Amino acid sequence: MDxxxxxxxxxxxxxxxxxxxxxxxxxxxxxxxxxxxxxxxxGSGKSTLLHLIGGVDRPxxxxxxxxxxxxxxxxxxxxAIFRRREVGLIYQFYNLIPVLNVVENITLPVLMDGRKVxxxxxxxxxxxxxxxxxxxxxxxxxxGGQQQRVSIGRAxxxxxxxxxxxxPTGNLDSANSHEIMELLKLSNKKYNQTLxxxxxxxxxxxxxxxxxxxxxxxxxxxxVIANGTESSIFLKMTYRQW
Numbered sequence: 001m002d003x004x005x006x007x008x009x010x011x012x013x014x015x016x017x018x019x020x021x022x023x024x025x026x027x028x029x030x031x032x033x034x035x036x037x038x039x040x041x042x043g044s045g046k047s048t049l050l051h052l053i054g055g056v057d058r059p060x061x062x063x064x065x066x067x068x069x070x071x072x073x074x075x076x077x078x079x080a081i082f083r084r085r086e087v088g089l090i091y092q093f094y095n096l097i098p099v100l101n102v103v104e105n106i107t108l109p110v111l112m113d114g115r116k117v118x119x120x121x122x123x124x125x126x127x128x129x130x131x132x133x134x135x136x137x138x139x140x141x142x143x144g145g146q147q148q149r150v151s152i153g154r155a156x157x158x159x160x161x162x163x164x165x166x167x168p169t170g171n172l173d174s175a176n177s178h179e180i181m182e183l184l185k186l187s188n189k190k191y192n193q194t195l196x197x198x199x200x201x202x203x204x205x206x207x208x209x210x211x212x213x214x215x216x217x218x219x220x221x222x223x224v225i226a227n228g229t230e231s232s233i234f235l236k237m238t239y240r241q242w
Contacts, residue, residue, distance in 0.1 A: 001032050002029040003032040003194050004064075004162060005030075005063075006029070006063075006064055006065075007027050008026070008027055008063070009023050009049070009061070010024060010061035011048050011057070021217050022045045022048040022217055025062070025218070026049060026062070026218065030210075032194055033192045033194055035185065035197070036212060038212050039200070039205050040213050049214065050164050050196065050198055054164045055074075066087070066162060084112060086160055086162065087164055088154075088193075090164065090184075092166060093171060094147045094148055098140065101136045101138055102126075102135050102136070103122070103136070105139070105150050106122065106125065106126075106157055107157060109154060121157065128183070129183060131149055131150065145172055149183065151168075152180070152183055156193075159191065161194060162196070163194065164196050165195070165198065166198045168184065169201060170199075170200070181207065184197070206225075210222070210225060
């Protein structure tokens with residue numbers, strides 16, 4: 001069953017002679033529980049696509065359906081609720097609130113909804129993300145890897161069916177990158193959450209069930225990974241082209 005369906009998605013920045021088509025009639029669907037890596041050169045439209053899927057920005061054409069519901073049929077208030085409840089967003093630079101501690105940052109989407117925090121889920125996330133003992137730490141008291149784990153906790157707190165990560169390891173060393181990806185894959189398998197990751201890292205892309213390549217705002221390749229050898233050859237050829 002498809003959890004995500006993108007139809008003829010188009011996004012244009014600027015007007016007239018200065019206009020730039022960041023996405024050009026992009027269409028694809030993603031099955032529930034699938035791990036999809038989106039790759040492509042800088043400026044290809046990857047982040048724009050993720051932001052449109054996550055309800056962060058509005059498209060100039062086309063549709064995004066999550067659980068068969070048209071994301072952009074919602075008004076701005078409804079979109080804000082969609083972002084808090086139905087998708088989890090993870091960014092390269094964490095986007096934590098500097099004056100909030102670990103627990104406050106993780107539970108922020110719940111508190112903004114005016115709902116009661118599920119203490120059992122919070123405890124589970126703190127344990128799984130190895131943040132026990134750091135509950136009262138502010139972001140500037142944490143390492144980069146720890147801050148990204150807090151960001152993941154915030155994205156998972158409302159148990160979204162769709163997890164969107166934009167270069168989640170781009171600001172981390174190799175050891176922390178490996179740990180973060182293991183946590184994301186755990187959420188994908190343990191909670192059956194659909195995972196869409198934008199990455200420049202070949203090793204991360206090779207771990208996905210499927211790789212979508214974007215260039216100049218269009219999908220240029222879309223492959224379900226059958227085995228490591230085929231996917232490795234495909235991706236190495238792709239990275240050499242960039």
